[in-house]
Amino acid sequence: CLSAPFLPVVLRADGFGGDPFYQCLIAELAPEQEDKQGHLIGYALFFFGYSVNTGRIVYLENLYVVSESRGRGIGKKLMSEVAKVALARGCVEMKFTVAEWNVRALAWYRQLGAQDKTEAGGWHCMELGGEALHRLAGDRR
């Protein structure tokens, strides 16, 4: 299902308020290559979490490079920077999800050493939201 476009004000409050829910690294073009659309060309949004198996983990929620800047190692550099931040915080594992139809992304992540735990171990991603979440929470509204 489609969600409403995410408001910048919410992103700002949730990332830069008293208790940030995420961190974000951005890839920026150096000034001499600046184009008229601005110079942000990619980002990696992540947060810290926990695995009862391995302990501290980092979860990579989004990795994106604008199409005209791909093929230059920027995505890999962003991943590498997230890995550095993660290791500095004592994390031993990075987790993320990829859609199975995104064959290029699957191959790209695999060549960086990623393993598909759904394919290998039968792990399924589950989500409970909307009415069902409120019902479970015992929300009387």
Added chain:
Amino acid sequence: MECVLRPCRAEDCAEVMRMIKELAEFEKLPDQVQISDQVLREDGFANDPFYRCLVAEVPPEHRSRDGHTVVGYGLYFFTYSTWKGRNIYMEDLYVMPEFRGKGIGKKLMSKIAEIGVENRCTQLKFVVLDWNRTAIDFYQGQGAVDLTTAEGWHFFHIEGDALEQLAQGHLGH
């Protein structure tokens, strides 16, 4: 039977660790547990905790055959979706076998959902093994959607040496 849910305290970590191992045995993955109760304590009760945990406790007169009064737990943390904002991730939900069928699991999950709603989270997320039909049926009965089956999402990880090499920029081209 009276069962109380309360936030895990540092001194509960040994009990939670016991149950983490029990759950791993059930999942047929006992060798994957690499942390200790000491690590659990450091990561959950320092300045910047990596997780939160609820425990289910029964009164002493209803303790387990082995003498435990902490009989279940739900371990969770807050996450983020660039589409939907704040989420809550349920890493583990477990009730000891002899205490199942009494609604304790649902009570734990419900409390985590309540904490999520109080904190403006819009989704409760978790993973489940494809052979665990009882769990899948329970979760779908609560309204959960299997995103792997429905939309083809696969869960990936990078760990150990591969993570170190990624940090150093040695993998890939």
